[in-house]
Amino acid sequence: MTQRVLYMVACAAPPTTRIRVGIERAQLRGWDVCLVVTPSAYRWIEHEVDELSALTGHPVRFQYKLPTEVDVLPPPDAILVAPATFNTLNKWALGIADTLALGLLTEAIGLQLPVVALPYLNAAQAGHPALARNTTELRAAGVTVLLGGDGFVPHVPKHGDLDAYPWDVALAALPQKG
């Protein structure tokens, strides 16, 4: 049976240093995981890109291909943005597509793909009015943004807890096998 494809989109926030945890948990749930990172996040994982490619069985993508290049990833059945940064969430809601990650995310809305976003940011970032406004915008467009409640609760600056990052809450919010 062919596996459903999950694009895991990781931005430049600390859980990306543990992206292997998210990938392995998604694989345990039966997903064929493809890792796409932002250019900033790529710098954080550059030293382990070969291992992550071996883990997923797909190249790690971080920038747009050239027009002459072929697609190296299978099309996604769903997308999980984790960790979703303040920066990428705000740009996504505004329709900015200047990274491969944002290109995929902005088009996913029009394609009506299931998309779950699990932020990781601090309370100072969360206090900026753009975040509430843009979270409302993304939710209205059909994106499941797991901010607050059972999802991610912004921490006091410099006091993030990577062990508490709720990967499983995000994975459970994706469409389950039919």
Ligand SMILES: Cc1cc2nc3c(=O)[nH]c(=O)nc-3n(C[C@H](O)[C@H](O)[C@H](O)COP(=O)(O)O)c2cc1C
């Ligand atoms: C050490 C470090 C930790 C950071 N932690 C966070 C974070 O937890 N959440 C966040 O939204 N941005 C964080 N940032 C800022 C983002 O990396 C920055 O806004 C970057 O431009 C995000 O780019 P991206 O959204 O394309 O990945 C951090 C930056 C550094 C250097």
